Amino acid sequence: DNDRVRADAAHFLGQTRSERAKPLLQTLADDPDPVVREVAREALESLPT
Known part of the structure; x- marks a missing residue:
C-alpha cells in the first residue's frame, strides 16, 4: 500500500x-x-548536521 511505500522510502x-x-x-x-x-522524522534526525 502507498503508506508503506512512503515509509520505506x-x-x-x-x-x-x-x-x-x-x-x-x-x-x-x-x-x-x-x-x-x-519514519521521516527519525530519518531527518539521522542526517549529518
Whole structure:
C-alpha cells in the first residue's frame, strides 16, 4: 500500500545520510499517515548536521 511505500522510502532516504534527501524527508514528515511521519522524522534526525 502507498503508506508503506512512503515509509520505506523515508527509511531508505535516511540510510543514505545525504543532505539531498532532506527536502523530501521534510515533506514526508508532514504526511497524513502517522507511521510515515515518524519514519521521516527519525530519518531527518539521522542526517549529518
